[in-house]
Amino acid sequence: MISKHRSMVRVMTSVAICTTAGVLIAAQPTTDTHRFTEIRNGIYLAQSTDPVFNSNAVVIVNDDDVVLIDSHVTPSKARDLIASVKTLTSNPISALINSHHHWDHAHGNQEFTDIPIIGHEFTYMKMAAAPLDEATYTRGLAGNDTRLAEMRAQVAATSDTAERATLQADLDLFAAHVRDFDEISPVPPTVTMNDRMTLYRGSREIQIRFLGRAHTGGDLAVYFPDDRVVFTGDMALNGPSYLGDGFVDEWPQTLENLKALDFDVLVPGHGNAVTDLNRIDLVQAxxxxxxxxxxxxxxxxxxxxxxxxxxxxxxxxxxxxxxxxxxxxxxxxxxxxxxxxx
Ligand SMILES: [Zn+2]
Structure with missing residues (x-):
């Protein structure tokens, strides 16, 4: 079946046809702010093209609508994502799924108040309480300040005109990103779940699964059984995740539960798609x-x-x-x- 979205994809730069460890990358449409990698059948990994810290998002282009997973690090980045999705399809965005409550994945939520935002009850609890006081977030803000100071020192230290211009441009980009944090007003999920929820959208089944505590108390995996793809947020990356909120004692079993799903491509919350699933065993050990x-x-x-x-x-x-x-x-x-x- 040829999905409606395929005829609507506008490829703004190159179309790459290549095989990476068994994943056919059909196209990598790119906008000023995002690179989309089609994992399979209208499931796109969305990554920022600028170098400031951000999380992955996933754009699921269905027959008649679009479901997003994760809203990026700031409202500004979320707006960039929404604008970029419009270059992929004219289908409307109908729902957002939060993989977990962390700021780099969920602080763009305020741009999606007109659609359901689906998250685990733990994510709701965290985001409805005092998310701007969460240690993981305040450490992130402190990290921004440290990085700004380092970048300013680098600009001041160089006497090479060309190098200074490059460093100043990087500093300006990062400083603008840090200013974007002022706009953050966290919005919790509006639809919560515990163990499992399934969305049926046109010909697609989207399973939202809680597999146990891991990176946080409410990590959701989003599983596409027909396409054998799973998005794991930060509960499974290509290597160890940030552990500051983690349940390291329970995490190996949660990953065991993940491995019980039938998939051959893992899309993580940071970095590129993973097809060497042995990486999960290494991280469990x-x-x-x-x-x-x-x-x-x-x-x-x-x-x-x-x-x-x-x-x-x-x-x-x-x-x-x-x-x-x-x-x-x-x-x-x-x-x-x-x-x-x-
Ligand atoms: Zn995280």
Missing amino acids: YYRDLWQKTAAKHRSGVTVENASRTIDLTNHTEIPIRQVGVAPLTVQRIYDRLEHPD
Whole structure:
């Protein structure tokens, strides 16, 4: 069946026909702000073309509508996404799914108040409370300030005119992005779910699945059974995820539940599509080992700082882990889980 959307795709730059590890990339339409990679059958990975930090989004072009997954890092980036989607199809955006509550995936939500926003009840709870006070977010803001200061210092330090112009352009781009944060007014999901919800849109079945706690308490995977594709947000990337809000003890089992789905392409919340599904096994082994080694330090009364310097995971060569040590934030989170399991 030839879907209606296919005739509407406007390819603004190149059309690449290539095979990467079994994934046929039919087209990569690009706008001023986004590159779309068609994973399969109207399921597009949407990535920013500028270098500032952002999450992936997914654009699902159905027979008569469009469903989006994740709303990007700021309202400004969300507006760019909406404008770019219009170059792919004239079908209206009918729903947004939040993979989880983190700011880089959900702080564009306020641009979607005219359609249902679907999220886990945990995501609602986090976003309806005080999302701008969440430690993960305030650390993100602090990171922006640090990066701005570094970039300003680099501009000041160079005497090369051409290099200065390049660095200043990068600084201007990043400073504008940081100003975009002022506009953020978080909007929680308007439709919540626990374990499972299915959207039937034209000929497409979209399964929204909670597979257990992992990167947060409410990670949703979006599974396309007919196309054997799954979008995992940050619960499964090509390697370990940010662990500051994570449930490292439960995460390997959640990934086991993910592996029980029938798919051969994993679309993560950051980075490119993954077809080497052995990466999931490597990350499971890493989390199990990280949990055990950190718990051993905790049992021995080792401080977070010392544990952070000495936990050795360099046996995970394929991740790859090359240096001894784990981020203090990760150790602190695991210590907190050990002391307050819930
Ligand atoms: Zn996240």
